[in-house]
Amino acid sequence: MSDQKRRRKLDPSASSSASTSKTPRASSSSNYAQDLRKQLKPDADILSSLRRLSAATSAAASSQKPVSISDLDLSSSCREVTDLDSFAVVHSIERLILSVARSILSGQGFSFDVPSRASSNQLYVPELDRIVLLDKSSSRPFANLSTVRKATITARVLSLIHAVLLRQIHVTKRDLFYTDVKLFGDQNQSDAVLDDVSCMLGCTRSSLHVVASEKGVVVGRLVFLDDGDRIDCTRMGIGGKAIPPNIDRVSGLESDALFVLLVEKDAAFMRLAEDRFYNRFPCIILTAKGQPDVATRLFLRRLKVELKLPVLALVDSDPYGLKILSVYMCGSKNMSYDSANLTCPDIKWLGVRPSDLDKYRVPEQCRLPMTEQDVKAGKDLLEEDFVKRNEGWVKELEMMIKTRQKAEIQALSSFGFQYLTEVYLPLKLQQRDWL
Amino acid sequence: MSDQKRRRKLDPSASSSASTSKTPRASSSSNYAQDLRKQLKPDADILSSLRRLSAATSAAASSQKPVSISDLDLSSSCREVTDLDSFAVVHSIERLILSVARSILSGQGFSFDVPSRASSNQLYVPELDRIVLLDKSSSRPFANLSTVRKATITARVLSLIHAVLLRQIHVTKRDLFYTDVKLFGDQNQSDAVLDDVSCMLGCTRSSLHVVASEKGVVVGRLVFLDDGDRIDCTRMGIGGKAIPPNIDRVSGLESDALFVLLVEKDAAFMRLAEDRFYNRFPCIILTAKGQPDVATRLFLRRLKVELKLPVLALVDSDPYGLKILSVYMCGSKNMSYDSANLTCPDIKWLGVRPSDLDKYRVPEQCRLPMTEQDVKAGKDLLEEDFVKRNEGWVKELEMMIKTRQKAEIQALSSFGFQYLTEVYLPLKLQQRDWL
Numbered sequence: 001m002s003d004q005k006r007r008r009k010l011d012p013s014a015s016s017s018a019s020t021s022k023t024p025r026a027s028s029s030s031n032y033a034q035d036l037r038k039q040l041k042p043d044a045d046i047l048s049s050l051r052r053l054s055a056a057t058s059a060a061a062s063s064q065k066p067v068s069i070s071d072l073d074l075s076s077s078c079r080e081v082t083d084l085d086s087f088a089v090v091h092s093i094e095r096l097i098l099s100v101a102r103s104i105l106s107g108q109g110f111s112f113d114v115p116s117r118a119s120s121n122q123l124y125v126p127e128l129d130r131i132v133l134l135d136k137s138s139s140r141p142f143a144n145l146s147t148v149r150k151a152t153i154t155a156r157v158l159s160l161i162h163a164v165l166l167r168q169i170h171v172t173k174r175d176l177f178y179t180d181v182k183l184f185g186d187q188n189q190s191d192a193v194l195d196d197v198s199c200m201l202g203c204t205r206s207s208l209h210v211v212a213s214e215k216g217v218v219v220g221r222l223v224f225l226d227d228g229d230r231i232d233c234t235r236m237g238i239g240g241k242a243i244p245p246n247i248d249r250v251s252g253l254e255s256d257a258l259f260v261l262l263v264e265k266d267a268a269f270m271r272l273a274e275d276r277f278y279n280r281f282p283c284i285i286l287t288a289k290g291q292p293d294v295a296t297r298l299f300l301r302r303l304k305v306e307l308k309l310p311v312l313a314l315v316d317s318d319p320y321g322l323k324i325l326s327v328y329m330c331g332s333k334n335m336s337y338d339s340a341n342l343t344c345p346d347i348k349w350l351g352v353r354p355s356d357l358d359k360y361r362v363p364e365q366c367r368l369p370m371t372e373q374d375v376k377a378g379k380d381l382l383e384e385d386f387v388k389r390n391e392g393w394v395k396e397l398e399m400m401i402k403t404r405q406k407a408e409i410q411a412l413s414s415f416g417f418q419y420l421t422e423v424y425l426p427l428k429l430q431q432r433d434w435l
Numbered sequence: 436m437s438d439q440k441r442r443r444k445l446d447p448s449a450s451s452s453a454s455t456s457k458t459p460r461a462s463s464s465s466n467y468a469q470d471l472r473k474q475l476k477p478d479a480d481i482l483s484s485l486r487r488l489s490a491a492t493s494a495a496a497s498s499q500k501p502v503s504i505s506d507l508d509l510s511s512s513c514r515e516v517t518d519l520d521s522f523a524v525v526h527s528i529e530r531l532i533l534s535v536a537r538s539i540l541s542g543q544g545f546s547f548d549v550p551s552r553a554s555s556n557q558l559y560v561p562e563l564d565r566i567v568l569l570d571k572s573s574s575r576p577f578a579n580l581s582t583v584r585k586a587t588i589t590a591r592v593l594s595l596i597h598a599v600l601l602r603q604i605h606v607t608k609r610d611l612f613y614t615d616v617k618l619f620g621d622q623n624q625s626d627a628v629l630d631d632v633s634c635m636l637g638c639t640r641s642s643l644h645v646v647a648s649e650k651g652v653v654v655g656r657l658v659f660l661d662d663g664d665r666i667d668c669t670r671m672g673i674g675g676k677a678i679p680p681n682i683d684r685v686s687g688l689e690s691d692a693l694f695v696l697l698v699e700k701d702a703a704f705m706r707l708a709e710d711r712f713y714n715r716f717p718c719i720i721l722t723a724k725g726q727p728d729v730a731t732r733l734f735l736r737r738l739k740v741e742l743k744l745p746v747l748a749l750v751d752s753d754p755y756g757l758k759i760l761s762v763y764m765c766g767s768k769n770m771s772y773d774s775a776n777l778t779c780p781d782i783k784w785l786g787v788r789p790s791d792l793d794k795y796r797v798p799e800q801c802r803l804p805m806t807e808q809d810v811k812a813g814k815d816l817l818e819e820d821f822v823k824r825n826e827g828w829v830k831e832l833e834m835m836i837k838t839r840q841k842a843e844i845q846a847l848s849s850f851g852f853q854y855l856t857e858v859y860l861p862l863k864l865q866q867r868d869w870l
Contacts, residue, residue: 225672239676
């Protein structure tokens, strides 16, 4: 490497960008970071602004009954599942099996009527701001070569769920698969039928007591009961409390938080937990460590519904971050039948937004070029209904695609490790800078 | 599918194995499972056996000073790091930089002396039962085209760590990378130099306050302080407590457990937590959810050293499960310089062992055929010193390779979802069936 090249590498001021450029040199960036710090008002001011947000969210939640499919006259054309207690599920399995038995006895044969979960049977409903499942269904007769296997698997899964519910325990999808490997063949098959069974019985997968493994953690101003144990999330150190896989054993949520801070990644979570950000700005901080799992989504929804708190999201400034936000907000296509329980419609996009990169002068070298695949993912998002209906989001996304730059939350570390908790987030909150 | 084929699929007794075969039919397996259940003695008997194990482990730990590299006269030829407090690390960074400055002033130039972490510089020491780093090192001069970049990165990382320690915070490797993306280029480079710096300063990576993200969870008979908050792991519901990333903020471990149960996967962890297995057999249950991360390994070692408890491991019966066990026990090659702090030499292999498959009559269809890659991994393990020195392990591994069968912990679900906690583990403990 030549001496000149080396110097350029070491000295940020030797970088190619001119001082008039919007993308600043690293040195001026740090000065600017100092300027931003000076813009911070006393915490009391920021807190009173947050209190207004919290009060407004709570008032809205109390006054407006959330729109449901029945309000929209969609009940007859849509299929939704609800949380049922184990007694109700057991009862409905027994009713289903009795009706099958009656059908056999009357000479009509052994068959299940199974709702279709294909994307052709899904619809994004703007009034609900989520994807719902339409009411098409198909017959799954035992006496047909193409469906006999699936019909058998369906009967077996129904019987296994019945046993699990009677024992009052919870199992994983993997456990379920292993109870009859020979029949199921591979786990995709038992998993798919499990979703079918959920739809057939009209109950959530959690009601079936089949849980996914836990990934999420929570910390901050929240107290709840996990299987009867009282958990005080302000006293969970830096590690936080693992979000329980069995949401039906969570109860007694209490909080004096003003908002929920949803964080995409665990590195940012750790920074917030170690700095005890929730002591300065009363909040509940949670993360699913990347792609949200069902347990974290259910938990977030419980926080939102029961505590009536606004939810602010901190994700990477890339299409993937927005995609994650969309899963929390509108649900994934695979579980559209359960979108009512799994989604949290009005999450505010706090950051890191494409416009933040210049606004907070994230140095050029901490931004990453978007790959062709990133750009395609961004363009696909622009076609999604849930993005289209939010003008601010469209603008941000268009800016991202135009500049072809992305940035991780961690990029803010270039101004110092605690810039995130000491300047960026407080300033964002002070300016009510969310979309 | 023909009717006959279908019937074979549905009726386990129609499976091909003869009743004289060692691999049994599913129906006889369930009968056998019932027989095993009958063999269980009252819990009091099992508990008194566990108390003997616990007392023996504790006595051994108290009487035998663990072998260290200095006992083996290896101090001069081996390099090991220790936990240092932040004051000591700050001091040693300053000493290092002063010596570099003196070298420059005396005309000898700017250079770091960096220990080699290559595998040619690593050694498995049977007396220690872990991999250690030998004392070869190389010079990293600034005035050399091939090392100028690395020397610069090393200086930068030293300065960043110095700042982190002075602020008394913790950061992730990713944070570190983002403070100077332009210099580091990609994260592998800052990560590698971070390990170099650990070795150069003779302190653990935790002492540098650079932490990995947390993956592990713990539940059971344990109380500890996480950053000053008192955590009672019997009151952590089913979700458990997330193991903190910053081990140096963990203190005050207390426990009335008789052993630590180390579990490979979170599905098994969840079963044990929901069934509150630790109430029946006092234990501390922890999992890293697969490949162990540094935080979980450090935490396990703290449990072992401070509470003097035996550690029993429950992993899948495949080479990968054993590999995971080996990382807990002997460390990974990448971090061999820190093997003394990261490893837990005498973990007992409780299950699921290859011999368990027949002993507990895991049905044929719940076992999986080993791939060529699995077999190769198994054969490679047979060449590892830490396997060779344990005759029982060699036998089990040979059996695995001979039968070419593997099985997950979850395979035990074929006898019922709670077979693991109600029969398999209690019987294993009763029979002191560990290696």
